[in-house]
Amino acid sequence: MHGNHRNDTLVLHTGNEIDGQFGALSIPVYQVSTFLQDSQGNTKGYEYSRSGNPTRTALEQAFAALEHGRRASAFGSGLAAIAAVFMLWSSGDHFVVSNVVYGGTYRLLTKVLNRMGMTATFVDTSDLAAIEAAITERTRAVFVETPTNPLMAVADLEAIAGTCRRRGLKLVVDNTFLSPYWQNPLLLGADLVVHSATKYLGGHSDVVAGLVVSATDELGEEVHFMQKAMGGILGPQDSWLLMRGIKTLSVRMEKHEQNARELARWLTTLPEVRKVHYPGLEDHPQYAIAKRQARGFGGMISFELADGATADRLLDRLQVITLAISLGGVESLICCPAKTTHASMPAEVLAGLGITDRLVRLSVGIEHVDDLKQDILQGLRGHA
Amino acid sequence: MREREQDSTSPMGWAGREDALESAGWGTRCVHAGSSPDPAYGAVVPPIYQASTFAFQDVDVGSGFEYSRSANPTRARLEEAIALLEGGSGAACTGSGMSAITLALNLLEQGSHLVCPLDCYGGTFRVLEHARRANGLQVSYVDMTRPEAVAEALRPETRMIWAETPSNPLMRIADLAALAGIARARGALLAVDNTFLSPALQRPFQWGADLAVHSTTKYLNGHSDVVGGAVVAGPGRTELARRLGVLNKTLGMVQAPLDCALVLRGLKTLHLRMRAHEANARALAGFLAGHPAVATVNYPGLAAHPQHDLAARQQLGFGAMLSFELKDGSEAAVRRFLRALRWFTLGESLGGVESLVARPATMSHSAMSPERRAQAGIGDGLIRVSVGVEEVEDLREDLRQALEGD
Numbered sequence: 001m002h003g004n005h006r007n008d009t010l011v012l013h014t015g016n017e018i019d020g021q022f023g024a025l026s027i028p029v030y031q032v033s034t035f036l037q038d039s040q041g042n043t044k045g046y047e048y049s050r051s052g053n054p055t056r057t058a059l060e061q062a063f064a065a066l067e068h069g070r071r072a073s074a075f076g077s078g079l080a081a082i083a084a085v086f087m088l089w090s091s092g093d094h095f096v097v098s099n100v101v102y103g104g105t106y107r108l109l110t111k112v113l114n115r116m117g118m119t120a121t122f123v124d125t126s127d128l129a130a131i132e133a134a135i136t137e138r139t140r141a142v143f144v145e146t147p148t149n150p151l152m153a154v155a156d157l158e159a160i161a162g163t164c165r166r167r168g169l170k171l172v173v174d175n176t177f178l179s180p181y182w183q184n185p186l187l188l189g190a191d192l193v194v195h196s197a198t199k200y201l202g203g204h205s206d207v208v209a210g211l212v213v214s215a216t217d218e219l220g221e222e223v224h225f226m227q228k229a230m231g232g233i234l235g236p237q238d239s240w241l242l243m244r245g246i247k248t249l250s251v252r253m254e255k256h257e258q259n260a261r262e263l264a265r266w267l268t269t270l271p272e273v274r275k276v277h278y279p280g281l282e283d284h285p286q287y288a289i290a291k292r293q294a295r296g297f298g299g300m301i302s303f304e305l306a307d308g309a310t311a312d313r314l315l316d317r318l319q320v321i322t323l324a325i326s327l328g329g330v331e332s333l334i335c336c337p338a339k340t341t342h343a344s345m346p347a348e349v350l351a352g353l354g355i356t357d358r359l360v361r362l363s364v365g366i367e368h369v370d371d372l373k374q375d376i377l378q379g380l381r382g383h384a
Numbered sequence: 385m386r387e388r389e390q391d392s393t394s395p396m397g398w399a400g401r402e403d404a405l406e407s408a409g410w411g412t413r414c415v416h417a418g419s420s421p422d423p424a425y426g427a428v429v430p431p432i433y434q435a436s437t438f439a440f441q442d443v444d445v446g447s448g449f450e451y452s453r454s455a456n457p458t459r460a461r462l463e464e465a466i467a468l469l470e471g472g473s474g475a476a477c478t479g480s481g482m483s484a485i486t487l488a489l490n491l492l493e494q495g496s497h498l499v500c501p502l503d504c505y506g507g508t509f510r511v512l513e514h515a516r517r518a519n520g521l522q523v524s525y526v527d528m529t530r531p532e533a534v535a536e537a538l539r540p541e542t543r544m545i546w547a548e549t550p551s552n553p554l555m556r557i558a559d560l561a562a563l564a565g566i567a568r569a570r571g572a573l574l575a576v577d578n579t580f581l582s583p584a585l586q587r588p589f590q591w592g593a594d595l596a597v598h599s600t601t602k603y604l605n606g607h608s609d610v611v612g613g614a615v616v617a618g619p620g621r622t623e624l625a626r627r628l629g630v631l632n633k634t635l636g637m638v639q640a641p642l643d644c645a646l647v648l649r650g651l652k653t654l655h656l657r658m659r660a661h662e663a664n665a666r667a668l669a670g671f672l673a674g675h676p677a678v679a680t681v682n683y684p685g686l687a688a689h690p691q692h693d694l695a696a697r698q699q700l701g702f703g704a705m706l707s708f709e710l711k712d713g714s715e716a717a718v719r720r721f722l723r724a725l726r727w728f729t730l731g732e733s734l735g736g737v738e739s740l741v742a743r744p745a746t747m748s749h750s751a752m753s754p755e756r757r758a759q760a761g762i763g764d765g766l767i768r769v770s771v772g773v774e775e776v777e778d779l780r781e782d783l784r785q786a787l788e789g790d
Contacts, residue, residue, distance in 0.1 A: 021424045022457055023439035023447035028431035031645065036426040038396060044426040054425050240434060 007181050007295075008250035010066055027058040029240045051228045055236040059243050060211075063201075064220075066180040066246070067193050069213035071220025073227045074239055078176065078196025079104050080232035081210025083112075085172055085192055087226050088219075091117030094138040098125040098155070100148040100353055102174070103342040125155040126286055132163055141170040147177050147290070150302040150337040150361040151354060152277040154286035157293055161189025170219075176200070176328070181253040182296035186215045192223070199328025200299075202245040203252050207238045252330065252366060256299030259372065260364040264301050266373060272380045274358075275304040299364040300327060302337070308357035310380075311336055315360065317382070320367060320375040327363030332372055334362050405468060410584070411655040418465025418648055432645045433457040454633045458641040462648050463614070466604070467625075469583040469651065470596045472616035474625025476632040477644060481579065481599025482507050483637035484613025488575050488597050489544075490631050491624075494520055496543035501528035503760035505552050505577070506744075506751040529691065531562035542570050547593075548577040549586075550695070553707040553744040553768040554761055555682040557691035560698060564592025579603070579735070584658035585701035589618045602735025605650035606657050610643045657737065657773060661704030664779060665771040669706050671780050677787040679709040704771040705734060707744070710787075713765025718743065721767070724786035727778055734770030739779060742768045 019028055030053050035046040046052050056074050064072040075081040082105055086095070097109060099122040109120040123130040125144045135142075142164055146155040157173060164171040172192045173185035179200040185193050195201060197209035214220035227233060234242070257280075264278035279290035280297030290297060305311045315323050321332040325340050335341060338350055338357045350356070364372070402420050405413055422430050433456050438449045449455050459477050467475040478484045485508055492498065500512060502525045515521035524537040528547055545567045549558040560576060567574040575595040576588035582603040588596045598604055600612040617625035632638055639647075662685075669683035684695035685702030695702060710717055722730050728741040732748060742748055745764045749757055757763075771779070 018439050019424075019433070019435070021447075022433070022449045023441065024433050024435035024449070024457070025437050025439060026433075026435035028433045028435070028457075029642075029645075030422075030425070030427050030429075030431045032422075032427040032429035032431070034428050036396075036398060036421045036428055038426070044424070046425045046427070054427070054431070 007066070011181070011246050011249045027055055027240065027243065029236050030055045031236050049236070050231050050233055053233075053236055053239070056234060056239040059234075059239040062243060062246065063180075063211050064213055066249075067175070067186055067213040068180075068184050069186050069193065069215055069220070070217050071224065072211055072213045073220075073223045074197070074234040074242070075210035075212070075227065075232045076234050076238075077208050077232075078194070078198055078210040079108060081194050081196075081212045082174070083108055084223060084226040084230060084232060085194055085212055086113055086118065087230065088222055089118060089140045092138060093118050093140040094136055095120045095141050095143055096125075096131055096134045096139060097122050097143045098145045098148055099123055100151050100153060100355070101143070101145055102149050102176075103337075103344040105143075105145075105174070106342075107344040124153070125160065126153045128156065128159050128163065131160060135163075135167055135169070139167070139169055141172055143172045143174070145174040145177070146183075147279050147298065147300065149177065149300075149341070150277075150359065152279055152284070152300065152302060154279050154284075154290045154293075156286075156289045157185055157188040157190060164191075165189070177300050178294055178296070178298045179249060179253060179328075181249050182257075182298055183294040186213065188293055191215050191219060197242055198326060200253065200256070201249065201328075202242050203248065203329060204241075204245055205326065205329035205331065207241045207245070209234050209238055209242050253296065253299070255366040256364055257296045259366065259369045260299040260301055261297065262369050263362070263364055263372060263376075267301070267303050267376075270376075270380070272305060272310065273303050274306065277302045300361070301364060302359055302361045304356075305358045305360065305380075308336075311358050311360050314376070314379040317379040318375055319378075320371050321362070321365075321379075327361075329363070330366050332363060332365035332367060334360055337361050413469060414584075414655045415652050417468045417651060418461040418463075419652070430458065430461050430645075430648075432641050434641050452641070453636050453638055455629075456638070456641055456644070458648075459639055459644045462639070462644040465648060465651055466598070466600070466614045467616055469654070470578070470616040471583070471587055471589050472596060472618055472625070473621050474628065475614050475616040476625075476628040477600070477639040477647075478613040478615070478632065478637045479639050479643075480611045480637075481597075481601055481613040482511060483635075484597050484599070484615045485577075486511060487613075487628065487631055487635065487637065488595055488615045489515060489521070490635065491573065491595075491627065492521065492543050495522070495541055497522035497524070497539045497541040498544045498546055499524050499526055499534055499537045499542060500546040501548055501551055501556075501558070502526060503551050503554055503556065503762065504546070504548055506749040508546070508548075508577070509749075509756075510751040528558040528563075529556045531559055531566060534563060535566050538566070538570055538572075542572050544573045544575055546575050546577070548580070549698075550580050550684055550703065550705065552580065552705075552748065553682075553742075553766060555684055555689070555705065555707060557684055557695045557698065559694055560588055560591035560593060567594070568592065580705050581699060581701070581703045582654060582658060582735075584654050585662070585703055586699045591698065594618045594621065594624065600647050600650075601733060603658065603661070604654065604735075605647045606654065606736060607646075607650055608733065608736035608738065610646045610650070612639050612643055612647055658701065658704075660773040661771055662701050664773065664776045665704035665706055666702065667776050668769070668771055668779060668783065672706075672708050672783065675784075675787055677711055679711045679713075681708045682706060705768070706771065707766055707768040709763060710765050710767065713763060715764070718765050718767070720789065721786050724789065725782055726785075727772075727774055727782045728769065734768075736770070737773050739772035739774060740770040742770075744768050 060072040121134040170191040195211040463475040526533040573594040596616040683706035
C-alpha cells in the first residue's frame with residue numbers, strides 16, 4: 001500500500017508514526033510490561049509487552065513497509081534476530097551459508113546451533129555453482145550476506161532465489177550492510193531479511209537491536225512466534241530510538257555512500273594500499289551485479305596494506321576515525337576484522353578467505369571527506 | 385448468557401479509580417496518582433509522550449494537546465499526581481527545583497515585597513538576590529521560627545511569604561498555621577518549600593498555605609536520577625493553578641517527558657521510602673546525640689529539638705534530614721571525618737535512596753557570604769546528612785568509625 005512512495009518518503013511516513021490518541025507526531029514510548037483487560041480475555045490489542053508492545057509494533061510496521069515485506073519483528077540485537085530465524089528449523093536441518101559471514105553468525109552456527117543438531121556448510125555465495133553443490137536433501141535454507149563482511153563480495157540474489165525456489169529452500173538475506181534504502185532482498189525473491197539494526201538503521205551508535213522481515217504472513221507469524229516464545233524482544237525505549245534513527249536513514253545513507261565512493265577511489269591511488277574492496281569500484285568482480293540489484297553501493301570499504309604492522313600503525317595514529325567494532329554510525333569507525341569482528345573464526349579459515357591482519361575495514365561516516373582523507377594520510381605517513 | 389452481556393456492558397472497576405483516588409489511603413494514592421490506565425491500549429503504566437508537537441484532528445480541532453511546551457500528556461500525568469498527593473488544585477512541573485521557585489516568584493508583580501527565612505536554601509537566596517537587583521523585588525530575611533518577626537517585616541507591598549520547613553540545613557521549624565494567618569491578613573501568598581518532607585510527611589495546604597514548592601529531584605523522585613521541580617496551587621485555587629500553567633508555558637522551563645515518567649515512577653514508592661528514610665534517621669539522630677565527638681544534633685524528632693512539639697503537631701513525621709556539629713570543628717577534623725565515611729557519599733542533593741553527606745558552608749550554602757552564613761548559624765563544622773534507606777546498622781557503624789577515627 002506504500003508501493004508508490006519513494007524510499008526517502010517511506011522512512012518518514014509509513015502511516016503509523018502519528019499517535020492515535022493525542023496526535024503526537026512521535027509515537028509514545030510505552031514503557032510498560034502489562035496491559036489491562038476490559039473484561040476477562042478482552043484486551044485493547046495488547047496483553048503483555050513480550051508478546052506485543054505498541055511502541056515496538058510501530059517500529060515493526062514501519063520497518064516491514066521499508067523492506068517491502070509483510071511483517072517485521074524487532075529483537076534485542078542483530079544476533080537475536082538471526083538466532084530466531086535459524087530456530088524456525090529443527091534438529092537435522094542443514095543450511096548453506098556465506099563463507100565470509102559475520103563472525104557472530106559463524107559462532108552461532110558452529111558453537112550453539114550445532115549442539116541442537118543443525119549443520120551448516122560455508123561456501124562462497126558469490127559463486128552460484130558452489131551454493132548448488134552444497135545443497136543436500138537436508139538443506140532447508142540458504143543464508144547470504146551481501147555485500148559480505150568484510151570482503152565486500154556480492155551475491156546474485158535473484159539467481160540464488162531462483163535456485164532456492166526450485167529446490168524448495170528459503171532464502172535468508174542479511175541486509176545490514178546496505179539497509180533497505182539501497183537494497184530490498186524481498187523484491188529480489190528472498191523469503192526473510194535480517195538486520196543488525198544497531199548499524200545503519202539506528203545509525204547513531206546508541207542502540208543495539210535486530211530486525212527480521214518476512215515476505216509472507218505465514219513466515220511472519222512463525223518469526224513472531226519465536227520472538228514471543230524465546231523472548232529476545234527489543235525494549236520500548238530502544239524501539240523508539242530506532243524509529244527516530246530511521247527517520248534520517250535516507251539522508252545519512254546518501255552521505256555515507258558519497259563519502260565511501262570518493263574514499264574508495266582515492267584509496268586505490270595510494271601506493272601504501274595494496275587492494276581496495278568496494279562494490280562501487282568498476283573493477284570489483286561483481287560490480288555489474290551490485291549495480292543491478294542495489295540502488296547504491298553503501299558506506300563500507302575494506303582495504304589491504306603491506307603487512308599487519310602497517311595496519312596496526314595506521315589504526316594507532318588515526319584521530320578522526322575511531323578504532324572500534326560496529327559500523328553504520330554517523331562517525332567513521334575502523335577495525336582489523338581478523339583481530340576483532342572475525343576473531344571467532346579459526347585462524348586457518350580466516351587465512352583461506354583472505355581475512356588477514358593486513359586487512360582493515362572502514363565504516364565511512366558522514367564527516368567531511370577531506371578530513372577523512374587527511375586522517376588516513378597522516379595515519380599512513382605520520383605527521384612530517 | 386444474559387448475565388455475561390450485562391457483565392460486559394458495565395464498566396470495569398478500574399474505570400472509577402480516578403474519582404476514588406482523593407479519598408483513598410495514602411499508599412494507594414502514591415501508587416495510582418497520575419497512573420490511571422492508558423485509554424489507547426490499556427497499558428498499566430502510561431506511555432511516555434516523547435513528542436514536541438501534535439497533529440490536529442481537523443482544521444480547527446486540536447486533540448487536547450498542541451505543543452509540548454504548553455502541555456504534554458506525560459507531564460500532565462505527573463502534574464495531576466503531585467497536585468493530588470499535596471491535596472492541591474493543580475501543579476506545574478519544571479526542569480529543576482530552582483525553575484519551580486522561579487516560576488512561583490514570577491507570580492509577583494514588579495515592586496512586590498517578599499519575606500524569606502534568613503537561613504533559606506542557597507539557591508533560593510541567589511535567585512532572590514538576583515530578582516532584588518534586576519527586577520526590583522523587595523526582600524526581607526527574617527528568623528522564620530518567630531512569626532512575630534515575620535509580622536514585623538510586613539510592608540504594604542508584601543505579596544508573598546516564603547517558608548522552608550524544616551529549614552536547610554539547621555532543621556528549624558516554621559509554624560505554618562501562624563504564617564498563613566499573617567499572609568491572609570495582608571493579602572499575601574504563603575509559599576512553602578516542602579522538599580525536605582514531601583507530602584508523605586507534611587501537607588502545607590492543611591495549614592492554609594497557598595503554594596507548595598518542590599525540588600522533585602529529592603524525595604518525590606527519590607533515586608538521584610532526575611533533576612526536576614514542581615509548584616502546586618492550594619485546594620480550590622483553580623485560578624492560581626491556571627496562572628502557574630500559563631507561566632510555565634510562557635517561561636518555558638518545562639520538564640521533559642522522560643523525566644516526568646521517571647518522577648511518576650518514583651512517586652509509586654514514596655510512602656515506602658519515606659517510612660524507611662525516617663526510621664533510619666531517628667535511629668541515627670539518637671546515636672549522634674549520644675556520641676561524645678558530636679556537639680549538637682539538629683533533628684526535629686529529638687525531644688531536645690527546640691520546636692519538637694510544633695514539628696510533632698504540624699508534620700506527619702520528622703523526616704530523614706539532619707545536621708550536626710562536630711565538637712572539633714577544625715578544618716582538619718571535618719575533612720578527616722568526611723573522608724573516612726564509606727556508605728555516606730559526599731555530594732550535593734538529598735532525598736535519594738542512598739545516604740549523602742554535605743558540608744553546607746562550602747556546598748549548598750556557598751552562595752551566601754561568610755557573614756550571612758554566620759548570621760544564619762551555618763558554621764564551617766556543620767555536617768548535613770540525608771539519611772538513605774540502607775541497613776541502619778551499616779550507617780551507624782560508618783558514622784561511628786568516622787567519628788572515632790579507627
